[in-house]
Amino acid sequence: MKHQRREILQMVPLAIGASMMFSGKAIEGEHNPESQKDASSDREKVTGIGGFFFRAQDPAALAKWYQQNLGIQTTPTSDNQQVWRQEAGATAFTPFPEKTKYFGDPSKMWMINFRVRDIDKMAAQLQAAGTKVTIDPTNYSIGRFASLNDPEGNPIQLWQPPRSNS
DSSP, X not given: OHHHHHHHHHHHHHHTGGGGOOOHHHXXXXXXGGGGBOTTSSOBOOOSOOOOOOOXXXXXXXXXXXXXXXXXXXXXXXXXXXXXXXXXXXOOOOOOOTTXXXXXXXXXOXXXXXEXXXXXXXXXXXXXXXXXXXXXXXXXXXXXXXXXXXXXXXXEEEEEOOOOOO
16 A cells, blocks of 8 residues: 555656646746747647547447536537537646556556546535545645546546635
């Protein structure tokens, strides 16, 4: 248990903290189209994640679970449907070691982290729907975390960034 906790505490700052370095230039850059270019060259950068695609044993049932429990609208199949739009904010993009225990089941190759406004309310909502949620009792400088699995066992992490004092 101590080894797993140590691994988590070592990886969380790498996964989330690096994306939250809030210098004045970083905050300016969020709204400045010129910031999408690498400062050291004229190379373009991606502007965000445009989609998340993964295999599922029962895609329709899993899509329904994500919509009902997390409010994520899956990709539209007709013109009258809306695509899910996420709020702007930090996004961590971090490859983990192949043998990490942080995701739980070693056969799972990914874990998605969703930002939430109120981790306690989201956890209660998920638990009321029959999903086991484990809230990390530690309040980190970068926020609070909870972990759960979707119905197919895919790991999900919830992240509530620290509330700003503004």
